[in-house]
Amino acid sequence: MVRPEELQGAGRACVAVALAVPVTATAGAVRSTEVLPGGRAGPAAAALADRWEVAVALWSADVVAHGEALAAAAGAYSRGDEDAAAVLAGPGAL
Amino acid sequence: MTTTLTTALPGAAAARLAVARAALARAGEVLAGPVPGWRGAAAGAAAGARTSLRERHAALLADVDGVLAALGTATVALAGGVPPAVVDAALAGALDGAGHTPAGPPPTGVTGGRGPEPGEVARWWAGLDPDTRAVLERERPALVGGLDGLPAAVRDRANRVVLAGAREDARREEQAVRDRLVRTADPVELASIGWELHEVRARLARLGAVAAAVDAPGRALLDLEVDAPADGGSGVRAAVARGDVDAAAHVGVFTAGFTTGVDELPGRLGELDALAAAAGPGTAAVAWYGYDAPQAHEVADPDRSVLGRAPAEEGAPGLASFLDGLDAARPGREAHVTAIGHSYGSVVTAAALSSEGAPGGAEGVDDVVYLGSPGVGEVPGRPPGHAWVVEAAGDPVADTAWFGPDPNRMPGVTGLSAREVVLPDGRVLAESRGHGAYLTPGTTSAANVAAVVGGRPQDAVLDRGVGAGDRLRRLVGG
Numbered sequence: 001m002v003r004p005e006e007l008q009g010a011g012r013a014c015v016a017v018a019l020a021v022p023v024t025a026t027a028g029a030v031r032s033t034e035v036l037p038g039g040r041a042g043p044a045a046a047a048l049a050d051r052w053e054v055a056v057a058l059w060s061a062d063v064v065a066h067g068e069a070l071a072a073a074a075g076a077y078s079r080g081d082e083d084a085a086a087v088l089a090g091p092g093a094l
Numbered sequence: 095m096t097t098t099l100t101t102a103l104p105g106a107a108a109a110r111l112a113v114a115r116a117a118l119a120r121a122g123e124v125l126a127g128p129v130p131g132w133r134g135a136a137a138g139a140a141a142g143a144r145t146s147l148r149e150r151h152a153a154l155l156a157d158v159d160g161v162l163a164a165l166g167t168a169t170v171a172l173a174g175g176v177p178p179a180v181v182d183a184a185l186a187g188a189l190d191g192a193g194h195t196p197a198g199p200p201p202t203g204v205t206g207g208r209g210p211e212p213g214e215v216a217r218w219w220a221g222l223d224p225d226t227r228a229v230l231e232r233e234r235p236a237l238v239g240g241l242d243g244l245p246a247a248v249r250d251r252a253n254r255v256v257l258a259g260a261r262e263d264a265r266r267e268e269q270a271v272r273d274r275l276v277r278t279a280d281p282v283e284l285a286s287i288g289w290e291l292h293e294v295r296a297r298l299a300r301l302g303a304v305a306a307a308v309d310a311p312g313r314a315l316l317d318l319e320v321d322a323p324a325d326g327g328s329g330v331r332a333a334v335a336r337g338d339v340d341a342a343a344h345v346g347v348f349t350a351g352f353t354t355g356v357d358e359l360p361g362r363l364g365e366l367d368a369l370a371a372a373a374g375p376g377t378a379a380v381a382w383y384g385y386d387a388p389q390a391h392e393v394a395d396p397d398r399s400v401l402g403r404a405p406a407e408e409g410a411p412g413l414a415s416f417l418d419g420l421d422a423a424r425p426g427r428e429a430h431v432t433a434i435g436h437s438y439g440s441v442v443t444a445a446a447l448s449s450e451g452a453p454g455g456a457e458g459v460d461d462v463v464y465l466g467s468p469g470v471g472e473v474p475g476r477p478p479g480h481a482w483v484v485e486a487a488g489d490p491v492a493d494t495a496w497f498g499p500d501p502n503r504m505p506g507v508t509g510l511s512a513r514e515v516v517l518p519d520g521r522v523l524a525e526s527r528g529h530g531a532y533l534t535p536g537t538t539s540a541a542n543v544a545a546v547v548g549g550r551p552q553d554a555v556l557d558r559g560v561g562a563g564d565r566l567r568r569l570v571g572g
Contacts, residue, residue, distance in 0.1 A: 006131025015210045017124040019218045022117050023226070026158060029110035030189070034101040035168065036178040040186035042101065048161070050225070051193030052154075056118065057226045058197040058233060059150050063125070064210060065237050066143050070129065073140065075408075 008074035014067025021060040027053035104172070104185060108165035115158045122151040153195040164188035197233065208411035212243030212422035219244055239318060242419025246340045250314040253332075257304060260320045264298045300330035300356050307334045307359035307381070314339070317384055317416065329386060332356050336366050337378030339420055344377040345429045346370070346547035347417060348533075349446075351437030352400045354387045368535035373548030378429075384416060385409025385442060400438055403445070403497065410445035410455075417446060417456035432461040432547045436532060437468065441497050444470035461546050463510070465532040465539070469497030478506040482546055484539050485558075486512040486526040502558060510542035511557030523555075 031049035034042040102110070125148050129140045168185045172178065219227065219241075231238050231252050238244060239252035271291045278284050301320070308315045314335040321329035339345050348366060350358070359381055366379035373379075388405045392398035398405055413433075421428040433456070435443030447462060448455045448471065455475075462475050463482040466489045474481035483501040485492040493500065501507050514525040515538045523538040532539045538555055545554040 003131030007129065010130050013124050016214075017121050019210060019214045021121045022114065023218075023222060025114035025117055026111065026154075029114045030107050030161060030165075032101045033104060033107040033165070033185075033189075035104065035172070035182035035185055037101075039179070039182035041104075041168075041182045041189060044186040044189035045107070048189045048193045052157075053223055053226050054229045055154060055193065055195060055197060057222060057230055059147070059154060060121070061230055061234050061237055062150075062197075063121075063147055064241075065234075066140075066147055068209060069143070070140060 002077050004074040004077040007077065008071050011067040011070030011072075011074060014063050014070065016067075018060040018063035018067065021056065021063075023057045023060060024053055026056055104165040104168035104181075108162055108169065111158065111162055111165065115155065115162065118151075118158070119155060122148070122155070125151065150195070150197070157192050157195055161189065161192050164192075208415045209240070209242055212415060212419035213425075215241050215243035215419075216422040216425065219248075239315075242415045243422040244419075245423050246314050246316055246335065246338065249316050250308075253315040253318040254308065256318050256320075257301065257308075257315060260318075261298070261301045261305065264294055264301060268294045268298060297330060303357045303359050304330065304332045304334070307332075307356075307363050310336075310363075312336055312338075313363065316380065317382075319384070330356050331384045331386065332359065333380055333382045333384050333416060334359055334363060335378055335380045336363055337370055339378045339380065339429070340424050342376050342378035342429055344373060344432070344548050345420055346373070346377070346379045346432045346434055346543075347382050347413075347420075348380065348434045348436065349382050349385075349413060349439035349443050350387060351435075351439040351441075352388055353390055354383065354439075355389075356383045359383060365533040365535065365540075369533060369540060369544050369547065372535075372541060372544035374544075374550070377548055379547070382413060382416060384412050388438060401496070403441065406438065406441040406445045409442045410448070413442055413446035414456040418458050421458035428458060430461075430549050431459050432463060433459045434463045434465065434543060434547070435467065435470075436465040437491055437529065440464040440467035440470055440501070444475045447475035448473075461551075463543055463546055464501050464507075465543070466492045466529050467501045468492070468494045469499065470501055471498045474501060474504055474507045479508070479551075481507045482510050482542075482551075482554075483507050484510045484512050484526075484532055484542065486528060486532060486539060488527045489529045491529050508551075509556060509558035510539065510546070511555040512537070512539040512542075513557060514538065515555050 027049035030045045030052070033045035125144055129137055129144060164185055168181050171181045171184075222230070227248070231248060235252035235255040239249050239256055241249070268291070271287060271294055275284070275287045275291060278287055297320070304315070304318065307313065315332065316335050316339070317331070317333035319331040346366070346369065348362065350362070362381045366381055370377040370379045385408065386405060388398055388400035393400060396402060396404070417431060417433060420431055433443045433447065435441070443462060443464070446456050447459055459476065461480045461482065463484065464470055465484050466486065467483060468491050485502045492502065502509060512526040512532070515523045517523065523541050524534075524536050526532055526534060526537045526539040531537065533543065534540055542554040545551055
């Protein structure tokens with residue numbers, strides 16, 4: 001038994017949380033780390049910060065997309081479209 | 095990437111990282127448990143996507159934990175008198191080894207509906223580092239291209255990538271279907287494959303029309319959705335702008351009606367070019383084909399019929415989100431936005447402006463113009479002086495009042511002329527006749543719509559456009 005309102009709520013929660021993720025916080029915490037001036041740890045920390053910022057941004061963007069897919073599927077169910085799985089497949093199948 | 099000038103020792107970095115980790119961990123809680131309220135086969139794909147996101151989240155946290163441990167070790171080592179050069183080398187090695195968790199493929203793109211609140215999207219985007227934005231644009235073009243509230247240039251670039259990929263996929267699919275066709279002798283299978291071929295060629299043609307529409311200077315592909323083959327095969331929705339909607343002082347957004355689709359985008363853009371030129375400098379116009387307009391063969395289908403509101407109610411949230419996204423993408427310097435709905439597109443437009451639908455109608459629209467409208471419900475969507483209607487002679491649709499009172503007779507709605515008009519300088523604006531010529535360049539109707547879009551309603555020629563159909567309705571009490 002599908003409950004579209006719960007599905008939609010879950011989708012909206014994903015979108016709200018993902019858009020509020022402090023994308024730069026994890027990266028920012030390590031970016032300027034240094035043990036000694038001119039050492040290797042400083043550049044390594046900056047490079048890691050770049051990688052983390054991208055990783056967290058991609059993850060949060062994908063949670064937005066997941067939430068959108070859930071909400072779209074809920075809408076399809078509400079309209080009586082029992083084939084809402086196709087909505088979930090969506091453009092991601094391109 | 096942004097670089098701060100202040101350096102931090104490992105201990106201070108660890109303290110900050112612990113706080114950031116806690117916030118990231120909390121965010122992941124939204125994915126805990128199965129997808130609520132969903133059972134059965136359709137839940138499988140959602141569950142898979144959710145599991146993948148949970149695994150990536152766990153991997154991110156594990157990565158952070160590893161760095162936290164390395165920072166802690168470095169802190170203890172420094173306090174214990176280990177030479178800084180040794181600690182530096184060890185910490186550098188640990189940091190070099192972190193942050194390599196693969197992101198994985200995108201789960202899905204945004205698929206219709208209202209979508210995230212455009213203001214939140216705009217704020218989220220503004221908070222990202224430019225390099226991170228570039229990565230998102232490159233790695234997640236379908237998502238970025240579909241998010242209302244992002245800058246038009248960003249969406250255009252992303253959607254063009256999606257368009258190119260979709261066309262390539264469709265070409266490959268067509269070739270594969272043709273290969274199967276020539277190897278088949280069974281009549282039943284031939285019919286089935288023939289239908290597949292029809293579907294994929296229809297999709298190719300629609301994608302080609304979108305490509306043709308954006309293949310001109312100043313055009314921007316602001317939205318693109320392509321149904322997966324499993325979802326009907328040929329559905330393509332798009333929004334194409336002429337002019338820069340992020341810089342224009344005036345933006346008109348046209349929504350089409352019954353039997354329309356992206357096939358007509360190239361021709362419609364030509365009309366909108368003329369409309370924007372007539373509206374004046376600093377005007378952009380958008381052809382919004384972002385909903386599945388009802389088609390002739392769907393008249394008997396209650397969920398899809400042009401005689402019902404279902405297609406409009408399904409399309410309205412997406413239009414409302416798109417309209418709100420125009421202003422959200424340019425906070426503090428909003429444009430004068432006019433929504434223009436033709437025929438059934440006026441029903442969609444009115445529904446998008448209505449606050450009855452969750453979670454609320456488009457708020458950033460300043461004026462609305464209904465062309466050849468079969469009715470827009472009980473209220474015109476904008477206050478007097480900002481709601482307009484054009485009814486041409488010989489337009490039977492505009493007299494039906496099928497979806498509520500005839501807007502042409504509705505209080506608070508100002509009628510714009512579609513008749514021939516001789517201007518004071520001697521120029522003649524032509525009459526529009528019938529249902530399909532409201533935006534034909536050189537007509538009074540098109541000039542009037544341009545005046546409203548350009549923020550010069552005082553230049554419009556007013557006329558209720560009451561014709562034989564209206565008089566007949568009055569006689570019969572309609």
